[in-house]
Amino acid sequence: MLEDECHLVWGDVCGMVWGKRNTAIEVPMTNERERQTYFGALNLLTHEFHLYEASTGNGVTTVAYLQWCQTLYPDKQLVLLWDGASYHRGEEMQKFLAQENAGLPETDWKVTCMRFAPNAPEQNPTEDVWLKGKTHLRKQFALNKTFAQVKRCFSTFLNALQFTSTKLSWYWPAEQMM
Numbered sequence: 001m002l003e004d005e006c007h008l009v010w011g012d013v014c015g016m017v018w019g020k021r022n023t024a025i026e027v028p029m030t031n032e033r034e035r036q037t038y039f040g041a042l043n044l045l046t047h048e049f050h051l052y053e054a055s056t057g058n059g060v061t062t063v064a065y066l067q068w069c070q071t072l073y074p075d076k077q078l079v080l081l082w083d084g085a086s087y088h089r090g091e092e093m094q095k096f097l098a099q100e101n102a103g104l105p106e107t108d109w110k111v112t113c114m115r116f117a118p119n120a121p122e123q124n125p126t127e128d129v130w131l132k133g134k135t136h137l138r139k140q141f142a143l144n145k146t147f148a149q150v151k152r153c154f155s156t157f158l159n160a161l162q163f164t165s166t167k168l169s170w171y172w173p174a175e176q177m178m
Contacts, residue, residue, distance in 0.1 A: 001041040001050075001069070002171065003082040004126035005057045008036045012134045013141045013150055034147040038155075039065040041080065042126050042163065044172040049129055051158050053151075057085065059092030066096065066111060079112045081171065083124065088113065125167040133158045 039052040039062070052068055054061040069078055082088055093113070101109040116123045136157045137150060144150045 001043050001078065001080050002124055002126050003039065003041040003080045004124055004130065005085070006038045006040060006130040006133070007057070008038065008134075008151065008154055010034055010147060010150070013137050013144060036147075036151050037061070040126055040129060040158070041069060042129060042168075044168060047163055047168070049158060049161055049163055051155055053155070057087060059087040059090040062087050062090075063092050063096045070110070077108070077110060077112070079114070081114050081116060081124070083121070084115050084118055088115075123167075123170075125163070125165045128165055128167070129158065129161065129163055132161065132163070 037054045037057050039054055039057075041050045042048075043050070050069065050072060052065050054065060066078070066080075069080075087093065097111060097113065100111050104110070106112075121127045133154050137144070137154055140153055144153050
């Protein structure tokens with residue numbers, strides 16, 4: 001699975017609008033500090049996108065997210081490719097991985113985490129999923145008057161998204177090759 005986090009804020013609803021040249025257009029925002037963190041993973045085999053809402057991005061919520069992923073794929077080994085966020089490498093994660101993989105040879109680990117190259121978000125197709133979600137929000141800006149509506153619009157769209165990208169073949173061969 002290709003994993004990443006997204007932090008949704010009110011400003012993500014704003015996009016481009018038509019207006020007079022050289023004239024700023026102000027868009028009223030009720031609370032700029034409202035924010036929602038999402039964890040998302042793209043399954044390379046099925047192209048399913050798994051969206052998980054969290055209070056914040058930290059070690060505790062990352063472990064909770066991985067435990068949730070394990071419920072989606074019981075009795076399966078999980079391999080996650082993700083960025084080098086500090087909470088992906090932190091103490092909570094180290095403890096979780098040690099507990100999950102205790103006594104197992106590396107080929108049998110229940111959870112394996114691998115990193116993308118540093119400072120290379122273009123390597124992760126999940127970044128493209130977030131962009132699609134935020135683009136959808138901008139197109140629906142007139143319908144979303146509250147942050148709760150913004151979150152619902154974002155998650156509903158992503159949960160229904162059938163995502164394809166040529167980037168997926170970078171990590172898993174095409175069906176014809178199998």
